Amino acid sequence: MSVVALRNRLTQDDIRRLVKGENEEVRASAAQKICRRMDAANLTDAERGAARDILDLIARDAAELVRRAMAVTLKQSRNLPRDIAVKLAMDVDAVALPVLESSPVLEDEDLLRVLEHAGSGKRCAIAGRPHVAPIIVHELLDSRDERAVSIAAANDGARFDDAAYQRAFAEFCENPVVMDAFVARSQLPLDVTERLISHISDTALQRLVSHHALPPQVAVEIAEGARERATLDLVDQAGLAHDPKHFVQQLRLNARLTPSLILRALLRGHVAFVEHAFAELAGITHAKAWLLVHDAGPLGLRAVYDRTGMPSRLYPAIRACFDVLHAMEVPHDTAGRERFRRALAERAITRFQGIPEDDLDYILSRFEDDDEQLARAG
Numbered sequence: 499m500s501v502v503a504l505r506n507r508l509t510q511d512d513i514r515r516l517v518k519g520e521n522e523e524v525r526a527s528a529a530q531k532i533c534r535r536m537d538a539a540n541l542t543d544a545e546r547g548a549a550r551d552i553l554d555l556i557a558r559d560a561a562e563l564v565r566r567a568m569a570v571t572l573k574q575s576r577n578l579p580r581d582i583a584v585k586l587a588m589d590v591d592a593v594a595l596p597v598l599e600s601s602p603v604l605e606d607e608d609l610l611r612v613l614e615h616a617g618s619g620k621r622c623a624i625a626g627r628p629h630v631a632p633i634i635v636h637e638l639l640d641s642r643d644e645r646a647v648s649i650a651a652a653n654d655g656a657r658f659d660d661a662a663y664q665r666a667f668a669e670f671c672e673n674p675v676v677m678d679a680f681v682a683r684s685q686l687p688l689d690v691t692e693r694l695i696s697h698i699s700d701t702a703l704q705r706l707v708s709h710h711a712l713p714p715q716v717a718v719e720i721a722e723g724a725r726e727r728a729t730l731d732l733v734d735q736a737g738l739a740h741d742p743k744h745f746v747q748q749l750r751l752n753a754r755l756t757p758s759l760i761l762r763a764l765l766r767g768h769v770a771f772v773e774h775a776f777a778e779l780a781g782i783t784h785a786k787a788w789l790l791v792h793d794a795g796p797l798g799l800r801a802v803y804d805r806t807g808m809p810s811r812l813y814p815a816i817r818a819c820f821d822v823l824h825a826m827e828v829p830h831d832t833a834g835r836e837r838f839r840r841a842l843a844e845r846a847i848t849r850f851q852g853i854p855e856d857d858l859d860y861i862l863s864r865f866e867d868d869d870e871q872l873a874r875a876g
Contacts, residue, residue, distance in 0.1 A: 522561035522563045522564055523563065525559065525561060525563075525564045526561070526563045526564045526566070526567040527567070529556045529559070529564050529567040529568050529571075530567040530568075530570075530571050532552060532556075533553070533556070533567070533568050533571040533572050534571055536549045536552070536553070536577065537571070537572060537575045537577050537578075549577075550579050550582070553568065553572075553578070553579065553582050554582060556568045557582050557585050557586060562590060562592055562593060565586065565589060565593045566592050566593045566596075568586070569586050569589075569593050569594070569596045569597050570596045572597075572601075573596040573597050573599065573600050573601055574600050574601065574602065575601075575603075576602055576603060578597075578601065578603055579603075580603045580604070580605070580608070583597055583601050583603045583604055583608070584604065584608050584611070584612075587601075587604060587608065587609075587612050587620075588611075588612060591617070591619040591620065594612075594620055594623070595619060595620065595623045598612065598620055598623035598624050598627070599623045599626060599627060600627065600628065606631050606633055606634060609624055609634055610633070610634070610637060612624070613634070613637050613638075613641070618643050618645055618646060621638060621641055621643050621645075621646035622643075622645055622646045622649050624638070624646075625638055625646045625647070625649040625650040625653065625656065626649050626650075626653055627653075627655065627656075628655045629655050629657075630650060630653065630655055630656035630657060631657060632657050632658070632659045632662060634656075635650055635656055635657060635658055635659075635662045636661070636662060636665070638650050639662060639665050639666065639669065642669065644670075644673060644675055644676060645675075647666070647670060647676050647679075648675050648676045648678075648679040649679070651666065651676055651679035651680045651682075651683070652679040652680070652682035652683065653683075654683055654684050654685070663687070663690050666680075667693055667697070671697050672697075674697075674698065674699055674702075677694060677697040677698045677702070678698050678699055678701075678702035680694055680698075681694065681698060681702045681705045681706045681709075681710070682705075684709075686710050688711065688712075688713050688740065689713075691706065691710050691711070691712055691713065691716075692712070692713045692716050694706060695712075695716060707731075707735065708731075708734065709738075710738065711735065711738035711739050711740050712735060712738075714739070714741075714744055714745040714747075714748030714749070715748055717732060717735045717745070717748075718732075718748055718749065718752045718754055732749070732754065732759060733759065733762045733763050733766055733768070733860075734766065734768075736759075736763045736768045736771035737763070737766065737767070737768040737771060739771065742770050742771050742773075742774040743774050743777075743778075743784065745771070745774075746771065746774045746775050746777075746778045747778060749775075750778055750779075755775060755778065755779070757808045757809055757812055758854070758856070758857055760772055760775050760776075760808070760816075761812055761815060761816065761819075761853070761854075761857055762857055762860055762861065763775075764816065764819045764820075764823075765819060765842065765843045765846060765853075765857070765861050766839055766843070766861075766864065767823075767828070767835070767838060767839045767842050769823065772791070773787050773788050773791055774787070775806075776790075776791060776802050776803070776806055779805070779806035779807060779808070780802050780805035780806045781805070782802070782805070787802055790802035791820065792820075792824070799816070799817060799820060800813070800817075803816060811852075812854075814850050814852055815846070815850050815852060815853045815854075815857075817850075818846045818849040818850035819842070819846045821849065822842055822845040822846045822849060823842060826838065826841065826842065839864075840865060843861050843865075847861070
């Protein structure tokens with residue numbers, strides 16, 4: 499199979515416009531059309547070889563616009579030959595960036611070759627790739643390029659190993675752009691979260707405490723005003739805690755495990771936290787507290803509640819919350835969880851009118867935050 503045979507998949511006009519187009523706009527349009535068809539076609543090995551010859555021809559076109567047309571069209575294609583992808587990645591930024599940002603055929607060694615002589619634009623493109631290996635992260639740190647490092651810091655796909663986190667703090671701890679960028683990650687190791695506290699802006703700190711679990715003692719200290727300009731809602735930190743038992747113990751040591759906090763957490767749907775709180779206050783295991791809390795009969799919850807020492811006047815509100823909770827299914831998606839929280843609070847408040855006014859005001863104030871979360875979720 500030759501290039502001539504492949505023309506049957508395209509058209510004579512496509513090839514003619516690519517080779518003899520009167521200007522670069524015409525050739526770029528032909529290149530885009532050809533690349534799109536080649537990527538969509540189910541080519542045989544022989545046809546793939548012929549297609550490769552055409553792609554190589556495009557990659558060597560003197561006009562930047564033509565080469566960019568191919569880069570943009572095939573930037574996410576697995577049919578782009580690796581050596582041609584590397585050639586495009588070594589090209590000027592206008593051609594290289596689309597491929598560097600997302601081409602799946604480029605390997606780590608290819609990216610390292612590019613980084614040897616890359617400018618900031620190419621470093622930033624690589625830093626934002628869907629998957630960035632630790633070796634590439636370290637190379638970006640070596641560049642000391644603030645913009646590229648901050649993009650990697652915010653990119654969940656950039657894998658920071660322990661050494662990379664340590665280097666980032668050692669080399670960029672006084673750089674608020676880089677430090678703030680780490681807050682955008684969906685997951686952060688607890689020790690990294692703790693170290694970020696003293697290096698990020700007020701705005702970033704608010705995002706950090708809203709979206710990431712903090713080490714228990716750090717959460718308590720911030721809530722108590724160790725950093726006065728920060729406000730920390732321990733209720734939602736209870737839901738973010740990776741180790742609820744430890745978090746509860748720290749709260750109790752700091753006299754922060756209050757009945758009001760427990761009720762508010764329950765109204766926000768943080769059931770695991772409440773189970774551990776009951777276990778801690780009642781002096782029983784979490785497993786036993788779980789069984790009593792979720793006992794289908796009327797006595798289990800009452801028994802564990804009485805052992806906690808919490809005021810009897812709050813029991814009807816706690817009972818109402820669990821009755822509503824047991825009748826609902828907890829969703830796993832973000833938008834579903836926000837709707838669940840609101841529905842839980844509304845139904846519990848309707849069922850039991852005796853919720854203390856301060857706690858009721860708190861829950862109603864959080865509805866606005868839930869509305870914002872739902873709006874962001876679409």
